[in-house]
Amino acid sequence: MNKYANIDFERCSPYVCDGRDGLCAAVRACTHKLLEQEEPGDPPMLLSIRMCVGCGSCVAACPLGAIEIKNG
Numbered sequence: 001m002n003k004y005a006n007i008d009f010e011r012c013s014p015y016v017c018d019g020r021d022g023l024c025a026a027v028r029a030c031t032h033k034l035l036e037q038e039e040p041g042d043p044p045m046l047l048s049i050r051m052c053v054g055c056g057s058c059v060a061a062c063p064l065g066a067i068e069i070k071n072g
């Protein structure tokens with residue numbers, strides 16, 4: 001079993017959580033650098049399910065509840 005961050009693209013709204021720049025707080029919060037926005041305003045993508053440690057820092061950083069930890 002591997003815990004990983006699952007992004008809910010229905011809930012994610014970068015310009016709601018950062019109205020000025022559309023930058024994702026969860027990207028900044030992941031010290032493992034596993035979340036990436038291709039462009040400001042895009043939802044973040046998890047670069048590697050396998051490398052995600054399921055720490056939940058991204059979950060805590062997201063103000064819209066768009067990320068949850070899943071067991072894969």
Ligand code: SF4
Pocket residue numbers: 007011012013014017018023024025026027042043044061062063064065066067
């Ligand atoms: S994952 Fe959360 S913090 Fe990141 S852009 Fe989406 S809503 Fe905002």
Ligand code: SF4
Pocket residue numbers: 004005029030031032033034035046051052053054055056057058059
């Ligand atoms: S659960 Fe931890 S390691 Fe995985 S994407 Fe979120 S902050 Fe990064």
